[in-house]
Amino acid sequence: MVPENIPELPFEHFLCFEEVAAFAAELARSCPELVTLSTIGESREGRPLQLLTITDSTTGPATEKPAYLIHGNIHAAELSGTHAALFTARQLVIDHANSDLLTDIAFYIIPRINPDGAEFVVTTSGTVRSRTDRTQERPNTLYQQDLNGDGLILTMRIQHPDGPLALDPDDPRLLVRRRKDTPPPYYRTLPEGLIHDWDGGEAITIEGRGFDWNRNWSYDWRPEPEQHGAGDYPFSEPEMRALAEFIHSHPKIFGILGYHNGPNGTLRPPSTGADTDLDQGDVLRMQELAEIGEKHTGFPVIPVVKYHRATSRDINLRGHFHNFGYHHLGLFVFEFELGTLVNSAGIKTEEIFAVSSDQEYEALMRRVLAWWDEQTERDQIFRAWTPFEHPQLGLIELGGLLGRHMAGPTLKELRTIAANTYRFTLDHAGDHPKVVVEDVCAEHVDGTVYRIRARVANRGQFPTHITNKGRSLRRLQTVQVAFYPGSGVRLVSAEGHRNLGHLPGLTGSRVLEWFIAAEGAGEDLCTVHVDGGTGGNTAVTIPRPSCP
Numbered sequence: 001m002v003p004e005n006i007p008e009l010p011f012e013h014f015l016c017f018e019e020v021a022a023f024a025a026e027l028a029r030s031c032p033e034l035v036t037l038s039t040i041g042e043s044r045e046g047r048p049l050q051l052l053t054i055t056d057s058t059t060g061p062a063t064e065k066p067a068y069l070i071h072g073n074i075h076a077a078e079l080s081g082t083h084a085a086l087f088t089a090r091q092l093v094i095d096h097a098n099s100d101l102l103t104d105i106a107f108y109i110i111p112r113i114n115p116d117g118a119e120f121v122v123t124t125s126g127t128v129r130s131r132t133d134r135t136q137e138r139p140n141t142l143y144q145q146d147l148n149g150d151g152l153i154l155t156m157r158i159q160h161p162d163g164p165l166a167l168d169p170d171d172p173r174l175l176v177r178r179r180k181d182t183p184p185p186y187y188r189t190l191p192e193g194l195i196h197d198w199d200g201g202e203a204i205t206i207e208g209r210g211f212d213w214n215r216n217w218s219y220d221w222r223p224e225p226e227q228h229g230a231g232d233y234p235f236s237e238p239e240m241r242a243l244a245e246f247i248h249s250h251p252k253i254f255g256i257l258g259y260h261n262g263p264n265g266t267l268r269p270p271s272t273g274a275d276t277d278l279d280q281g282d283v284l285r286m287q288e289l290a291e292i293g294e295k296h297t298g299f300p301v302i303p304v305v306k307y308h309r310a311t312s313r314d315i316n317l318r319g320h321f322h323n324f325g326y327h328h329l330g331l332f333v334f335e336f337e338l339g340t341l342v343n344s345a346g347i348k349t350e351e352i353f354a355v356s357s358d359q360e361y362e363a364l365m366r367r368v369l370a371w372w373d374e375q376t377e378r379d380q381i382f383r384a385w386t387p388f389e390h391p392q393l394g395l396i397e398l399g400g401l402l403g404r405h406m407a408g409p410t411l412k413e414l415r416t417i418a419a420n421t422y423r424f425t426l427d428h429a430g431d432h433p434k435v436v437v438e439d440v441c442a443e444h445v446d447g448t449v450y451r452i453r454a455r456v457a458n459r460g461q462f463p464t465h466i467t468n469k470g471r472s473l474r475r476l477q478t479v480q481v482a483f484y485p486g487s488g489v490r491l492v493s494a495e496g497h498r499n500l501g502h503l504p505g506l507t508g509s510r511v512l513e514w515f516i517a518a519e520g521a522g523e524d525l526c527t528v529h530v531d532g533g534t535g536g537n538t539a540v541t542i543p544r545p546s547c548p
């Protein structure tokens with residue numbers, strides 16, 4: 001049963017920035033002991049990059065617990081990720097009454113890491129990958145703009161004798177590739193907008209320089225044109241830099257999940273090369289985890305390098321999240337491709353990737369529109385082609401498919417998808433390292449001398465280094481033990497503070513021993529504080545035995 005004060009998450013429409021901010025604020029107000037709302041920085045246009053920190057604050061601060069990071073909507077049109085991330089935030093709060101997960105760990109959720117690009121898509125259905133640079137408008141370049149005042153950026157259909165497209169004879173709403181026996185009229189298409197400083201020629205560039213923020217991570221970053229959308233240097237985009245700085249300033253993060261929209265899939269590393277470039281044990285473990293994602297969602301497990309049509313070669317995405325997460329952070333990182341409208345029409349990812357020709361793709365799109373026609377409750381994915389007098393191009397037609405709805409599954413289906421990905425998050429996060437202090441004992445030896453013993457153990461599934469790769473990375477801190485004598489107590493053994501290195505999962509432990517001279521009258525002999533890295537922090541205060 002949902003507590004009355006928990007806000008509802010609407011799935012009737014995509015959320016604008018103000019709606020995302022309002023929901024996050026209301027969730028934080030509803031459960032201040034579990035949810036904190038803050039920011040990790042600002043977007044290029046000045047919007048806050050909102051962060052929801054979700055943990056049981058009565059059991060300690062988030063910064064001392066193992067932590068799991070979720071981010072969504074890195075690509076502007078992939079709006080479903082915001083809903084999925086907010087669903088997880090809300091459900092964690094609801095489930096806390098029957099779960100100790102928030103007792104043990106913290107969740108950091110950034111529902112919309114790209115608020116500027118997403119706002120453009122939500123409000124206009126325009127086209128942008130992550131960001132488009134419009135600081136210098138160039139001649140003969142079309143910049144998207146709503147010209148007919150309907151609040152949307154549609155497609156301009158322009159008749160031209162050299163046009164590569166023609167009306168689909170089976171469904172004239174669609175344009176298909178022109179072939180040698182195709183009758184006229186023929187068309188060119190452009191996004192709705194105006195052409196800056198147009199000289200009347202036919203060489204028209206669309207928009208300015210484009211950026212893909214999932215090519216702006218640091219590992220194996222390559223400059224343009226070798227890697228399209230890469231940016232000027234790793235983390236050159238302020239939003240990506242803020243996210244990277246947050247990750248590196250929170251060393252207890254042990255897992256990261258990103259939400260995207262493409263043909264649905266459970267994506268895992270690598271994003272360049274092959275599995276043989278990774279530690280074999282790590283590949284087996286990440287495959288096992290990814291298969292849990294497939295079990296919950298039905299989305300096939302696909303290494304990023306294999307996420308392509310069957311007729312294409314393996315892809316190599318430089319500066320990509322997966323390789324950064326594994327090679328630079330030492331973590332098992334995943335992305336869910338939440339699907340597209342094509343998936344919602346009942347067409348599986350395997351069939352989408354099996355498309356090998358324009359004709360096959362066109363047949364697939366006919367199926368999508370035929371399915372859409374049959375729906376009684378449906379997102380408005382299509383605007384009828386309507387004549388329009390363009391101030392530069394003359395008589396054209398405006399209409400076509402709306403990108404913001406084509407890019408993701410239906411909003412109705414998204415609720416179920418978000419619930420399924422949440423189940424994976426629970427399983428992945430539930431394997432967190434958990435460093436504890438056990439078998440604490442204080443024994444009187446002679447006179448004022450006592451022997452202190454304690455076992456420092458990792459009772460979580462993951463080792464504190466998470467991956468085998470992580471053993472060699474400075475970011476994944478080893479387990480550090482600090483020994484603090486009580487008032488009037490003096491340490492007489494050789495070592496107080498200890499570096500235990502990393503601890504394996506479940507069975508990893510070390511028994512530690514100290515000798516002290518308790519000459520004062522204090523009640524407590526000492527405090528043992530453990531910084532367990534990704535296993536979290538813990539401390540125990542050891543009192544003087546009542547009967548020496």
